[in-house]
Amino acid sequence: MTEPNLPQDLTLLLVDDDKPFLTRLARAMETRGFVVRMAETVAEGIEQVRKEPPGYAVVDLRLGDGNGLDVIEALHRSRPDARAVVLTGYGNIATAVTAVKLGAIDYLAKPADADAVYSALTGSGGARAALPENPMSADRVRWEHIQRVYELCNRNVSETARRLNMHRRTLQRILAKRAPK
CATH class of the missing domain: 1.10.10.60 (Homeodomain-like)
Structure with a gap:
């Protein structure tokens, strides 16, 4: 298996309206070598992308002022090589597919720990997800x-x-x- 082409700069944009989670994740990612910038709204996230597109991003799906997919779309337009991960507590297949179409490389359900986020960003996780044990209700x-x-x-x-x-x-x-x- 080949390693994915990773952006050389380790700039990371975190967009989440849960301030304690945002702060904890930022500290954890800094210890892994990332230069972290944070935003709590879609508008702030898009502004950060417009000013200086990061090499990596972790974006919450549902934010107070809108949909995090708008940040993913803006990032992919500004910097196609950026690696973005969508985090959400409202996971479903349709938004996962839309996120990937807009440029996200992975879609994680909350609560996700820093190791899972790091693996998703760097592509160091497993190649295939495990099959579900139970069918959907x-x-x-x-x-x-x-x-x-x-x-x-x-x-x-x-x-x-x-x-x-x-x-x-x-x-x-x-x-x-x-x-x-």
């Missing part, structure tokens, strides 16, 4: 379908609700919840 399959349609509608709640024949407020409540097991 019916609730999880429904959740995944809703998320896929939501992504296909460019995260437009009204259009998604129309296509799913669902009331918009009901859809908003579903989207605000964590994914079922």
Whole structure:
């Protein structure tokens, strides 16, 4: 197996609205040799990317002012060789696929420790993910379908609700919840 082409500069942008987690991860990544910059919002993350695109990024999916995928997209446009990882507590297949299409190299569920983040960034993890032991529940399959349609509608709640024949407020409540097991 060949080693991935890693950016030579070890600049790392961390974007997360959980300040304690952000601080802990920043310290852990600094001990691993990264020069870390932090942002707590999508707007701050995009501004950091615009000023000086980092070689690496770890971006939370759901932030107070929007979707972390916007930061990934801006980073990939500014610096195609950058390696970005998406972190989320709201994991689903549709957003993982979208993240990869926008330039992310991996998608980790929270809580992720610094070792997992480092492995994802540097490509030093295993080549294949293990197969799941249990199939998805019916609730999880429904959740995944809703998320896929939501992504296909460019995260437009009204259009998604129309296509799913669902009331918009009901859809908003579903989207605000964590994914079922």
